[in-house]
Amino acid sequence: MLPVVQAFRGAALLPCSTATALPCYPVTAPVGSAMMAASRKFAVRLAAALFLVLARYGYGASARLDAAQTRVLQDCEAAWSREDIVPFACLTLSVECDQSETNIISLSFPSMYLTGPLPPSIGTLTALTSLDLSGNGYLRGPIPSNFSRLSRLQVLDLSLNKLNGSLDAVKAMTSLRDLKLNGNNFKAILPPSFSTLTALTYIDLSYNKFITGHASQLLHLTHVKVLGLRGCSLTGIFPERIGQLTKLQTLSLSNLNGSLPTSLSRLVNLQDLSLTENFFTGSLPESLTILSNLERLKLRTSQLLGTLPSSLGSLTKLTHL
Template sequence: MDTKMCRVLGLAIAVLFLTTSLASAACNEDDLRALLSFNSSFPPHTLHNWINTEDCCSWGGIYCDDGTGRVTSLLFSNEPFNDFEPTDLVGPMPPSVGDLSELVGIRFENLPNLVGPLPRQLSKLKKLKSISIYNTNLSGPIPSFLSQLPALEQLMMTSSQFSGSIPPSLGSLEKLRDVVLPGNGLTGSIPPSLFSRLDRSVLATLSLGQNKLAGAVPRSFATVAFQAIELHDNGLTGDASFLFGKSKPVNSILLGQNRLSFDLTGVEYPVGNLEYLDISHNEIYGSISEQIKEATKLTYVDMSYNKLCGRIPSGGSFGNITSRYFSHNKCLCGSPLPPCKK
């Protein structure tokens, strides 16, 4: 997943958490019991500032609703964040997290000692909008019970140890717009059902890079309003030309390091927003249309290691692209490669 998109999604998550500030209202008794149970699941003194005689809304990692005192978000990191000292959670995610019935967001990052599968009790959190997991040793399959979370908008589980296939049942979620699962060990094909119930006016993100996925990119994605689709470093095959389109809002298309095969000649490039394009290390053939020069925001292009031919368009975004990003094709020519034969 590219750095800019990480920053954009990170900002969106931060807004979700910070809109529920540390509160002055007293902590709800049910939430207090759940948090004390959560704390008891880890080695003593892990969460040493969680004292059962104090208001739990003042504890590190806890965000509450100002008016009700209900716990709405959890944030744990092994790095400093928002004046909270680093916390290293050792062991599995406690089932008691499912007893925090008003939770809207969960964020666990840079916690290499957090292990095991996601607890089934997460399915009880009917108001949960965001699950963000980054750089942990949580493992096991992406559980199908996540499809029981009707409010879920963001499923982001990155650089962890998740394996198995992506559950087709995630496609039943009407609000799920960001599916971000790169850097795991996922296998199988991409379910065509993903985003099938999402309103077509809502911008979506699909990031599945650096997994072990195979098969074709679902043609149902042709009508999804992606702002980013990142499928690089897998074993995907077949046609992906339908992900392109002159009027599409996408700013990042990363398809490199697959086995995709389609004719690039007639592809129209998104002209309004496209910034990052990587189709390298595939079996894509045909030529590069002059229309790509209309994509004036394009700052990164890699078309190397394909079967492309013909003259590379000159001018526009191609003025600053070096030869290595067009190398190892069948017969591309023209700047920055050697001149075309007359």
């Protein structure tokens, strides 16, 4: 994979192995005319950074990116602005091409406090393997339907934004390995939404209150290592056969009832177990102490009864309780 961009700091062009770094801004929010000036500065810096990409790869007789891919970067520049009320420091974006330098395979614009919709033209980047727009906080609207064309996408991180709508486009991303949509307002029923995504090993949909489903239907996700569904609207009792998800390393569930099954002890790879905000009955099973790799156990407001088993002391890797 070849990086497309160079670092941009002031007027200097510096080699950069993975990203374009935009200048640092004060961490205190600007006020009045200063706020407007900061917004204009950001717009100029973002445009300048994307211009470096276009100047090197997208314009002229020697252009390697075709017009459609060049247009995607132009659409991003046109669609997004910065949310003025949010202070921020250093910003980093990156765009990467394949070995031939003719196809964009990675777009990364994380934590830049961008506001606006997702440009549908991103769906034309059919060679794209990674898309990271996480932590912007103000990207809004649905995932465009033509994102379903991103069949090579392996990493999709749209977490911590204001996105909404269905996950229909995600269902067609059959190469998807990591899916991070936590902290949005998406609407979906689990697990049918992901029945075709057999490569998924990382799912974090936490804090999407319109994502629903019955907890027992999660049991087919036997290949998943990280499953985050805290703050969703799941229903039902804690799955009795949760132990069949033996690859799990991180599990976070809320809004469930019933008792904790002894089959939890089969999750021998589990490192992080979060069961806060549930409506459980009974006590914490002694069998949990078999989980020798457990590092974090969160039980706040889980409604469990009784005292913690003294045998928890045998979990030598446990650092957070």
